[in-house]
Amino acid sequence: AQSVAQPEDQVNVAEGNPLTVKCTYSVSGNPYLFWYVQYPNRGLQFLLKYITGDNLVKGSYGFEAEFNKSQTSFHLKKPSALVSDSALYFCAVRDMDSSASKIIFGSGTRLSIRP
Amino acid sequence: SAVISQKPSRDICQRGTSLTIQCQVDSQVTMMFWYRQQPGQSLTLIATANQGSEATYESGFVIDKFPISRPNLTFSTLTVSNMSPEDSSIYLCSVERLGAGEQFFGPGTRLTVL
DSSP states (O other), X not given: OOEEEOOOSEEEEETTSOEEEOOEEXXXXXXXXXXXEEXXXXXXXXXXXXXXXXXXXXXXXXXXXXXXXXXTEEEEEXXXXXXXXXXXXXXXXXXXXXXXXXXEEOOOEEEEEEO | OOOEEEEOSEEEEOTTOOEEEEEEESSOOSEEEEEEEOTTSOEEEEEEEOTTSOOEEOTTOOTTTSOXXXXXXXXXXXXXOSOOGGGOEEEEEEEXXXXXXXXXXXXXXXXXXX
């Protein structure tokens, strides 16, 4: 069975500081991992994905995420936060080894960047 | 990516009525999905919309309540039938191309049932 956990409901960061949004996952096979962002009254917007290869994945808006197989984590990071980064962030996982697998979404983390 | 539109963007409906939500994508895609999301919360998959055949529903969702159509590779509808206030939610469609892994989402339909 697949599962994904986002242990923090909310993360507060000052503008210009680095940010991290945490995600851990569990799958039977090899994972596809994703991050999505949702701005108020909008649909989910794809940020980045990990399938294979380099453990550090770069995505939209200066975000990156690091895949750590031993810790089963895929934390989202950005070196310098902007107020406009304030939104709801979802981590998601899919079992790469199952053709019929669904994408499972985490509970979401609300990121708040203060000026 | 894909450009996905949904209609209506929002609606307020009376208890006992039905609403059909449309999802249109700008290019042919392999898979289309319907999700439900309470504001500020995670997504719950309702069903996979299969082109030319009956949709595949997740546990807790049934065809009589949420009939789905997918007549071609770029269009799908979700109907919320015999609505109650508990059906108030955001309904999202998503699409996926074969082998891509990730899904792309429409802007959502915010439904309020009185």
